[in-house]
Amino acid sequence: MPACLQGKLMTLDPEVDLRKTYDAVIVGSGAAGGMAAHVLTSKGMKVLLLEAGKKLDIEQELRSMEWPYDNANRGFLPPDSHSLNFNEYTIRRPPYGPGFEKSKHLHSYIGSSDYTKNIVVDERENPFTGTNYAWVRARCLGGKTNIWGRLALRLSDYDFKAKDRDGFGENWPISYGDIAPYYDKVDLYLGITGVKENLDYLPDSIFQRPTKLNCAELTLRQGIQKMGRVLTQYRAGVTSDGLKHNKYRSRCYGRGACSRKGGCDIHAAFDSPTGLIYPAMDTGNLTLRPNSTVREVTVDPATGKANGVRFIDSQTMKDYHVKARVVIVAASTLESARLLLLSKSRQHPNGLANSSGHVGHNFCEHVMGPGITGRAKDLVGKPPTLDDGRPGGFYLTRFRNLKEKHPKFIRGYGFEGGSGSTMFPRGTDTHGFGAVFKDEVRKNHGAYVEMGGFGEVLARYENHVDLDPMVKDKWGIPALRFHYRFGDNERKMCEDMKETAKEMFEAAGFEILHVSDRMLTEGWSIHELGTARMGNDPKTSVLNQFEQSHDVKNLFVVDGSAFVNASCQNPTWTIMALCWRSCDYLADEMKKGNL
Amino acid sequence: MSQRNPSDFRKEIDLRQDRRQWLKTSATLLGASVLPLVAETTEAAPQTQSTPKAPPRHAHETRPTSRFFTPEQHALVDELTETIIPADSHSGGAKDARVTDFIDKTLRETQDEDQKRTWREGLPLIDSMSRHHNGKSYVDASPEERIAVLTVLSDNDRMTDLPEVKFFKDLKHLTVIGYYTSKVGIHDDLQYKGNRVLQEYVGCDDQGAAKT
Numbered sequence: 001m002p003a004c005l006q007g008k009l010m011t012l013d014p015e016v017d018l019r020k021t022y023d024a025v026i027v028g029s030g031a032a033g034g035m036a037a038h039v040l041t042s043k044g045m046k047v048l049l050l051e052a053g054k055k056l057d058i059e060q061e062l063r064s065m066e067w068p069y070d071n072a073n074r075g076f077l078p079p080d081s082h083s084l085n086f087n088e089y090t091i092r093r094p095p096y097g098p099g100f101e102k103s104k105h106l107h108s109y110i111g112s113s114d115y116t117k118n119i120v121v122d123e124r125e126n127p128f129t130g131t132n133y134a135w136v137r138a139r140c141l142g143g144k145t146n147i148w149g150r151l152a153l154r155l156s157d158y159d160f161k162a163k164d165r166d167g168f169g170e171n172w173p174i175s176y177g178d179i180a181p182y183y184d185k186v187d188l189y190l191g192i193t194g195v196k197e198n199l200d201y202l203p204d205s206i207f208q209r210p211t212k213l214n215c216a217e218l219t220l221r222q223g224i225q226k227m228g229r230v231l232t233q234y235r236a237g238v239t240s241d242g243l244k245h246n247k248y249r250s251r252c253y254g255r256g257a258c259s260r261k262g263g264c265d266i267h268a269a270f271d272s273p274t275g276l277i278y279p280a281m282d283t284g285n286l287t288l289r290p291n292s293t294v295r296e297v298t299v300d301p302a303t304g305k306a307n308g309v310r311f312i313d314s315q316t317m318k319d320y321h322v323k324a325r326v327v328i329v330a331a332s333t334l335e336s337a338r339l340l341l342l343s344k345s346r347q348h349p350n351g352l353a354n355s356s357g358h359v360g361h362n363f364c365e366h367v368m369g370p371g372i373t374g375r376a377k378d379l380v381g382k383p384p385t386l387d388d389g390r391p392g393g394f395y396l397t398r399f400r401n402l403k404e405k406h407p408k409f410i411r412g413y414g415f416e417g418g419s420g421s422t423m424f425p426r427g428t429d430t431h432g433f434g435a436v437f438k439d440e441v442r443k444n445h446g447a448y449v450e451m452g453g454f455g456e457v458l459a460r461y462e463n464h465v466d467l468d469p470m471v472k473d474k475w476g477i478p479a480l481r482f483h484y485r486f487g488d489n490e491r492k493m494c495e496d497m498k499e500t501a502k503e504m505f506e507a508a509g510f511e512i513l514h515v516s517d518r519m520l521t522e523g524w525s526i527h528e529l530g531t532a533r534m535g536n537d538p539k540t541s542v543l544n545q546f547e548q549s550h551d552v553k554n555l556f557v558v559d560g561s562a563f564v565n566a567s568c569q570n571p572t573w574t575i576m577a578l579c580w581r582s583c584d585y586l587a588d589e590m591k592k593g594n595l
Numbered sequence: 596m597s598q599r600n601p602s603d604f605r606k607e608i609d610l611r612q613d614r615r616q617w618l619k620t621s622a623t624l625l626g627a628s629v630l631p632l633v634a635e636t637t638e639a640a641p642q643t644q645s646t647p648k649a650p651p652r653h654a655h656e657t658r659p660t661s662r663f664f665t666p667e668q669h670a671l672v673d674e675l676t677e678t679i680i681p682a683d684s685h686s687g688g689a690k691d692a693r694v695t696d697f698i699d700k701t702l703r704e705t706q707d708e709d710q711k712r713t714w715r716e717g718l719p720l721i722d723s724m725s726r727h728h729n730g731k732s733y734v735d736a737s738p739e740e741r742i743a744v745l746t747v748l749s750d751n752d753r754m755t756d757l758p759e760v761k762f763f764k765d766l767k768h769l770t771v772i773g774y775y776t777s778k779v780g781i782h783d784d785l786q787y788k789g790n791r792v793l794q795e796y797v798g799c800d801d802q803g804a805a806k807t
Contacts (some may be wrong), residue, residue: 006610067778074773076772079704211796212798214798218799254796255789257790384785386789387797388789389788389793389797421785421789423789425775425779428775428789433680433745433767434679434681434742442784442785535699
C-alpha cells in the first residue's frame, strides 16, 4: 500500500455525528458520489457521504503485479465461488441464486477473477426479479470505479440533440457548449490519455501523454482511413503524466495488468476514492460512513422537501436517520431509481421526484456482443512484443448516422478492441493438441486482433424497472424488478456491426477467424442509464438540466440516471462532468437561499 | 501397431463404433490394471462415489491423503498433459510446468461433482483405449502411440455425450490453463514481456516485429 494511503484508511470509519444537520448528504461513493463530494467540500460545505458497502483494503484486493503462478487459484475464483456466465444468464431467470446452492458466493459475470470477487456484490444478498439482466453492482468504497474499463469519452451534440436529427426520444436540456468546460475540468483534475482527432461527433479531451498503437492496430487504422473511418488510441481515464495536485495517485507505468478485469493498485487509472474522496476528506469537510445502506430519502411533512435519509447499518442491521439540507442521490442508475421509488410519502405517493411517472423508465444502455477476431498474418511467428503494457488498445469511433442516414436503424455504435500478446495467450481454442498446437499458440498469439461493438440502446419509456411486491434483499428492502428488453433497432444495429467489422478487417488485410452478431445479455456493458432523465418539461422528465428534481428543489440525482439517451460512448466521464456542473449550481443556489 | 502413423490411424477410427471393441477389451483387462477402472459402468448410471476402487499397493506410503489422484493416476495424467503440451526445443512442457499438480488441486477443491466424475471415468477409459489400440497401457505406450489415442478423441470432439470425449476436452482445458499460467508457459514458452514497470509505452515503431 502506498504510504500516503495508510493514514487515510485508518480514518475511513469515523464516529458519525447523526444529531447534526449536514449541508448535504450524498448516497453512493462511485464516480458521481465522489465527484459531488469533491465539488461540494471544495466550496466549504459540510458533507456526509454514505456508502452501502464496506471499506476494502483495495490494494490488497487488486494486487496488479501478481503473477498467476503466485496466486493460489492462478488468478481465478476460489472453488467455493461462482460467477454467472452468458449461458446461465440466458437460460435462467432472476433472481439468480436457485441452482447454485453448492457455491458459497455467487457473483455477476465480472466477479470471475480473484481480483474482482470482493468488489462485486453477492447475488443472493442482492436479488432482483423480472427480465434477464447481467446486473453488475459493486458495493464498496468507490463502487465500480475500482474496476472500470477506463474508456473515457465525451458526448457531442450528435448525442445531446439526437432528436433533432432523427426525431426519436427527447433532446437533452443542455448542449455541448454547456458541458464542455466541465469536461475540461474533469480532464485536468483526473487525467486522461489519448490523441486529438478533431472529430465533431467525438470531441477531444485535454489529453496527457498518449499510449501507442501496435502494428496490427496501426494497420487497421490505415486500412479503414480510406473508408472515412477513424481508429484512435484508447482514450483512457488514466493519468499517464501524473497529477501534481493528487498525492494518492501515481502516473501510469504501463505495467500490463490492466486487462485482468481488475483495477489499478497505483491508482493511475481513475478511481473515486483516490481521485476524489480522499482529496475531499483532506479539506476537513467530508465525513464518510461505509456500511450504510440507504433505504429512504425522507421528506418534511410540512414542506414536502427532502430533509435527510434513513439508512441501515449493513453489518449491525441497525436503523438510522440523518438530517441534511440537500440530498444528493448517486447510488448508480438502477439503485438510484430504486431509492426514489422506495421513498414514498403522503406528498409523494408514487415515490420521490416522480410526479411525472418517469422514474425507472427510459432505461437505456449499450448493447454488446457483436465482434470479430482476426489475425495479422505478417505478425505470425515474429518475436514476442509488449502489447499490453498500456491501459487499453484502441477505440474505433462511430460512423453510422452521422452524415448519411442508415436505412435500417437510427443512432450509432463504436468498437473497442486491441491486438497483440497478453499474459494469458489468445488462441488456446485452436483445435488439436501436441507439438503442433503448442507451436501454433506460440507463433500466433501476438498476431490476433479483436474488437467488439458498443451500440446505443434507444431510451424507450416501456423499458423500465419498478419495485417487486414480494422479493426483498438481505436488509429487507424491496428488490428491483426489470421490464427490459433489447428492441428491433438494437437487433438491426447488431447485424450491421457484424458486417462492418468484417469489411474493416478485410480492408486491413487481416485473416478473419470469427465474426458474430450475437447479442450478450442485457446489462453486459455495465452502462445502465436514463432512469431519472433530465428535461425542461416536468411532465416528461424527472430532473432539470442541473440534475435537480423538478418536484423537490433540494434533491439532486447526479449519476447515470440523469441521461436522456445513452449515446454510444462510455458514460463515466459524462457522469462526472454533469455532476460537477450540477454541484456548482447547487452550491450557488444554496448560497442564494433557494434550496 | 506401434509403427502406425497417427494420421492413418485417425482416418480409420469412428469413435462410436470403435469404443464397443475397446470397452470389451477393457473388461478382460480389468484384473491386470492398476488403475481404478470404472469403464464397465460408464454406459449405465454413474456410480462414481460408490465404485469400488482397486487400491494401489502401498498407496498409503506415497500418497498424501489430500491428493485427488493416486500415484498411478498422477503418472498417467503427467503423460496425458505432456501429450497435450509437450516439451520441445523451445521450452518445457506440461510436466516441467507441473500441470498435474495444478489439475489435482483443481479437482480436489472443486464443488463440481460432474467434473470429478468426468476424470474418474475418463482416466480408465483412456487407458482401455490405449490397451486396445496399442496393446499396452497409456503410460507404457510410445509418444506416437499416445498421440494416436488422443487424436481419435480430438477428431471426434463433437461427440460430447461420450465420457472419454468429455474427459479429453476437460483435460485439454485444464492443461492449457495450468500451462499458460505457469512460469514455464509465461516466461519460457511465450516470453511474455509485460507485468513490469516501463518508462515509455511501446508502439509499432518501437517493436522488433516491425511491419514488412
